[in-house]
Amino acid sequence: MSQEATAATVADAEVLLDVRDHIATITLNAPQRMNTISGPMLDLLAKTLVEVDANPDVRVVILTGAGRAFCAGLDLGGAKQGSTGMSGASSSTTIGLRDTPPTVLHNMDTPVICALNGGAAGYGMDLAMGCDIRIMGEGGKLAAAFTKRGLLPESGGTWILPRLLGWAKAAELVFTGRTLGGADCLELGLVNKVVADAEVQDAARAMAEEIAANAPLAVRAAKRMMRMGLKEPFDEHVHHVFLQLLPLLKTEDFGEGIRAFMEKRTPNFTGK
Template sequence: MADAEVLYAVRDHVATITLNRPERMNTISRAMLEAVSARLLDARDDPEVRVVVLTGTGRAFCAGLDLRRDESGGSRGILDPDAPVRTTIDLRNAPPTVLHEMDKPTLCVLNGSAAGYGFDMAMGCDIRLMSSKAKLSAAFTKRGIVPESGGTWLLPRMLGWAKAAELIFTGRTLSAEESLEMGLVSAVHEPEALDKAAATLAAEMAGSAPLAVQAAKRMMRMGLSEPFAEHVHHVYLQLLPLMQTEDQKEGMKAFMEKREAVFRGN
């Protein structure tokens, strides 16, 4: 069941993970959580994949976690009364953690609205493109909870403390235009133009030297918690092996010859 609810395809160095539960607005069941993590890890470990796209089917990207139990025998909700009680929580392979630690660039294509867990998952991607018809709902505090999957860490860094506080404390729902104005998404497109815009951006990223892109993302992530001097030192140490790659040689040769480089990831 989870395989049908989380689709996975690779084409032209781009892995696309699609939430495929439109009848429930792509709410995430327990099985889907595991499937999303598994597909993210597949993309991470596939040397042919250079960019990961996360999107959904239907009118929503993801309306959050599925808190209901499917009595028909299908996917179980997150709050399953028959699940064993756990006294510890291991989130190392949860989608937000896997997303955060992935070196390959991630692009969230918000085909529809995102709320709750879906909001946090979208924010966990590197870049977001949004349908003009979609909304972002940060209504956690209006439900008596907090952004449980990275939002409290991500939003202050993305928006600054005051804007993040305003968004989280009010539980506000944002239109596509408001999301763009706040900087939560990179661009807003009409629904019929969204997929083409996403494919163009994904192809552009996939056309860069993959080892350099991944190293740059890794350095950006490390830089979030490092002092400047230590960070510059780590960047230099990362640069040294890149200078020995065939892709670096190809990049410099293509520049001198005034042509597009053809990178092979080695």
């Protein structure tokens, strides 16, 4: 894909993709039902995430929702009719549990910013938590409402929340199914920044541009190593970081970074 705006899906599709200036914006596009996730939507979102992660022109992804909500969870009406399962797996046979959006998000090397343009509940909260960075509108809310529906956080929440919050705070949030506003989310560290509702997209874009200006191979390697570091002993992890560092020292971007530093100018990284 070129750096020009790219619409990878038709206007009425439930997942929209726009790529420009090394930033891919993926929009959940079912505002009439507050972007609740249907089975086909799961397939399309997962495939779109895989596509942008494999695109060397994309350096940052913004995940957001159309309308007044980010994602109000699974489409429970569809689930009752059998079009999507409790586990979050779609009805399609083309995607397995390991390829659902939260798992794809976890395994992506491309940084992902969640622009929380409204409420995120249940599965939608798991999607938001699966992103690397979260920017929330002051009117937004996070609702871990799983236990209020006879479920549990099935798509990464039980893994992510204890790591973000510590055991006690995560337990309180999950067991009570409590809904949190922007101030509470910021205090707990669930979001990076809370801005005016009208500024969410601009704030996410500004952060994406800041990240995209850096050496993309280095950013991807840093994310990959941070993810590995969650499950490795320190000594083993340092060894793996060194193995990642060696090829970076041979890149054109490393040379450009050094030259730009010496010449006191902004580097122009090419991802090579």
